[in-house]
Amino acid sequence: MKINPNDAADLSAQIAEAIRDAIINGQLIVDERLPSEAELAEQFDVSRSTVREALKRLAAQSLIRTQRGSGGGAFVNRISFEEAHGQQITTSTLLLSMNAVSFDVACDARFAMEQACAPFAAEHRNADHLATMRAEIHRQSQPGLSDESWCASDVAFHRALVDAADNPVLSYQLAGAVEAMQPLMNMITFTARSRERIIELHTDITDALEAHDSASIEKSLIDLSTYTKTLGDDVIAAKQKASQT
Amino acid sequence: MKINPNDAADLSAQIAEAIRDAIINGQLIVDERLPSEAELAEQFDVSRSTVREALKRLAAQSLIRTQRGSGGGAFVNRISFEEAHGQQITTSTLLLSMNAVSFDVACDARFAMEQACAPFAAEHRNADHLATMRAEIHRQSQPGLSDESWCASDVAFHRALVDAADNPVLSYQLAGAVEAMQPLMNMITFTARSRERIIELHTDITDALEAHDSASIEKSLIDLSTYTKTLGDDVIAAKQKASQT
DNA sequence: GACTTTTAAATGTCTGACAAATGAAAATTA
């Protein structure tokens, strides 16, 4: 593990990269303790502050965790799906908000990936998934539900559908995409009429899931995607009309 | 933007979180300059080193970039799909290697998401995508290609297929999944016979893409997924047999 | 006006110190 003094990058960035590479290619294994900050400083021939900045970079990516006190130090972290998922949501949310991704493009991506889950969900769904989904549908049908609560319930519903696929990789990727869309979805005002239509489709999806009918799930998801895009377009059109005034 | 002195977490982590939140909910906009390290230190009533550690955490997530010299400082970064993509690959790769994700599960996820791209790819593909894919198929048919080069070409082929969907959100999610699987794929030794079969399927996919035939793409992808899983299972079976000796 | 020099501001790095947490060893006590 060496750093190149001619590299233009900051020392702390170089050191972080060296350690990161060592973790990725297996030279440092999970739960292994890194040398102490003082030792690393000596190894890389830099000050302790520089080493610390490098370690903070790695901690921000959940690659290491640190513990104080005797026997403490920096340890290679076993990155969990949950941690990765949290980071994914942060990144995806910012990507969408900073890069002017259109509502349609985000919608297409989200529902396309959800369709990809359908065959697996139809096969692996269990009573818990179905119960969660029906409970969320029930919540959605309550009158006087705020738009915010409605969206949260919508996310919970779709999250259950994704989790039904029983594939952590799909769940991780998908849940990120679904939750990252929430800020965009929150722009929409869901009328009683549109909620009714969405609940209808949610019910269709849940029924099809119970019947292990993957094709019907996919069909309803396409309808839901189309309908959601219509709602989104209406909001955008209304905004443009308002800005022209 | 305040920090809570009673919080158990490190000061630098708290400060990083405070700034991160300000970025996410739009209080700090893209390209806006943060106060200088000295000013932040005063604002949060901590030392400059602590502020610096917080800023390094944010830099590791590409949330800010720093510039030295007069007029320099830390700026809110417009996170690009490319940067996010790089981070996604790092995280996904580690997730797969650290959490004992089975080859089948990863394969299912990857090909399912790729299938999700098929309808969009069939619609939006252009000559460039087709040319890239045919070029990779040609490379794959060269005798004496190393397993490593074969896998790299395989990734390039699938990447072109994903990019043909012309949806940056899908590309970002998918390219991560495809590349994260590469270490797993590298475990497989691709015989001439199996390469032949895969090239056949790649050709089918490319032909179907050219013909805007989404259904055929999906069918070939399913075949490819099944075949890849068979290859993976053989490797695992061979390994187990070897370890029993 | 074009070029060079100076200067101020900002991050990057280093040094040295102390605080706080933590586990292990040593000392004390029942």
Add this chain to the structure above:
DNA sequence: TAATTTTCATTTGTCAGACATTTAAAAGTC
């Protein structure tokens, strides 16, 4: 002896101050 308490060494967390380096703008020079 066994249990408890105390001490101690180790390690990260934080602070303060200094200097190096980079950079753009201001000042000076021809």
